[in-house]
Amino acid sequence: MVPGHPSSGQPRHVLLAVPIALIVIVTVVDILAPPSVHLGPFLVAAPAVTASFAGPRTTACVGALAVLAQAVVAEVRTSIVDLNHSFQLITLILMSAFVTSFAARRERHERELTQLRSVATAAQEVVLKPLPQRIGPLRIASVYLAAETEAEIGGDLYAAARTEQGTRIVIGDVRGKGLEAVGDAALLLGAFRGAAHRQADLSALVNFLEGTVSSDLDDPAAPKDATEDRGEAFITAAVMDIPDDEPMLHLINCGHPPPLLLRRGHVSLLEVRHPAPPLGLTEFVEIDLSAEAFAFEYGDIALLYTDGVIEARNKDGTFYPLAERVADEADKAIKGPDALLAHLRKDLMRHVGGQLGDDAAMVAIERMPRPS
Known part of the structure; x- marks a missing residue:
C-alpha cells in the first residue's frame, strides 16, 4: 500500500465498513422485498466504493463478497440459475473485475507519485x-x-x-x-x-x-x-x-x-x-x-x-x-x-x-x- 494513503492502516478498516454494510443492507432488503423488486444491481456499488480508497486485493474481496451475496439472494428468492439472477451475477462479476483493475491502476499511479515526491525531496536537498x-x-x-x-x-x-x-x-x-x-x-x-x-x-x-x-x-x-x-x-x-x-x-x-x-x-x-x-x-x-x-x-x-x-x-x-x-x-x-x-x-x-x-x-x- 502507498504510505499515507487511506488504504493503509486504521483508516482503511473504518472505510471498509461502508461497502460491507452496503452489501448486508442490500442483501437483507432484497430478500424481504416483493418478488417484483430486484435490488441486486445496487451491489455493484460496494466494490466501486472500495476501489476509491483500497487496493486491488481488497476490492476483489469485496467484489467476491457482493457476488456471494447475490448468489444467496438468488437461492432464497428463486434459483441461482434463474435467468434474471444469472444476468445479475454475470454483470456483477464483470463490474467487480473492472473496478478491481481500476484500483490496481490507481495504486500504481500513487506509488509512482510517492517515488516522484522522494525524488523532489532529494533534488531540493541538492539544489x-x-x-x-x-x-x-x-x-x-x-x-x-x-x-x-x-x-x-x-x-x-x-x-x-x-x-x-x-x-x-x-x-x-x-x-x-x-x-x-x-x-x-x-x-x-x-x-x-x-x-x-x-x-x-x-x-x-x-x-x-x-x-x-x-x-x-x-x-x-x-x-x-x-x-x-x-x-x-x-x-x-x-x-x-x-x-x-x-x-x-x-x-x-x-x-x-x-x-x-x-x-x-x-x-x-x-x-x-x-x-x-x-x-x-x-x-x-x-x-x-x-x-x-x-x-x-x-x-x-x-x-x-x-x-x-x-x-x-x-x-x-x-x-x-x-x-x-x-x-x-x-x-x-x-x-x-x-x-x-x-x-x-x-x-x-x-x-x-x-x-x-x-x-x-x-x-x-x-x-x-x-x-x-
Whole structure:
C-alpha cells in the first residue's frame, strides 16, 4: 500500500465498513422485498466504493463478497440459475473485475507519485541546500513554500557563502515554472557558490552571475524552439554582502523585491537608488551593478523574500501585507529570525487559506551583538 494513503492502516478498516454494510443492507432488503423488486444491481456499488480508497486485493474481496451475496439472494428468492439472477451475477462479476483493475491502476499511479515526491525531496536537498543557523556573526533562518502540494522545489532560490571578510547571501526568483525554472535556479546557485568566495568585489560577483545566466540563455547548442521560448527567461535576484567587522550591509538588487530591515521595533525598506535589471536582460537594457550600503547594526534583522510572499492573495484578492505583519511582530518583541519566520509562515498560509498561488521563499538574517 502507498504510505499515507487511506488504504493503509486504521483508516482503511473504518472505510471498509461502508461497502460491507452496503452489501448486508442490500442483501437483507432484497430478500424481504416483493418478488417484483430486484435490488441486486445496487451491489455493484460496494466494490466501486472500495476501489476509491483500497487496493486491488481488497476490492476483489469485496467484489467476491457482493457476488456471494447475490448468489444467496438468488437461492432464497428463486434459483441461482434463474435467468434474471444469472444476468445479475454475470454483470456483477464483470463490474467487480473492472473496478478491481481500476484500483490496481490507481495504486500504481500513487506509488509512482510517492517515488516522484522522494525524488523532489532529494533534488531540493541538492539544489536548495539548507542555510546554516549560524554563519560568522549572523543568525539565519529560511523557509521555502511550494505552491504545488505535490512539488517541493521550483524557481525560488537562496544561498549563503562565507568569505574572508564576511558573508554573502543571494535570494532569487526564476521567471516561469517547471523543470526549466528548477534548472535555471540550480545554474545560478552553482555559480554563486563557486564564485562568492573568489570575487572580492560584490559588483564583480553579480557580473559573473549575470554572465553565467546570459550565456546559458544564449546557448547556441539549444534547439531553436527552446531558444525562442528562453528568450523571455530571466531571474530576479538580490545579492547581499555583510562584513563581519562593520555594522553595514552592501546590496545589489537585480529587479527583486526590496528587503525589509527590522530595527528596534521599526520596519523599513532597503531600496537601492539604482536597481539593476533582472539577470539575463543585459542585452535589452543598460546595467548598473554598483553596490549600495545600508546600516546593519547589532540586533537588526534583514528579511529577504520572493514575490510569491507579497503577491499572495486571500479570497478577497487582497495581497499579503508583509511589511505590516513584520511591524506587528516587531511590536511584540520577537526573539530572533526563527521566531519571525515561524510566525510569518503561519500567518501567510492563514491569509491564503492554506494554498499558495506561487512558490514563496523567505530568509531572515540577524546580526548578533558583540560578545561582552
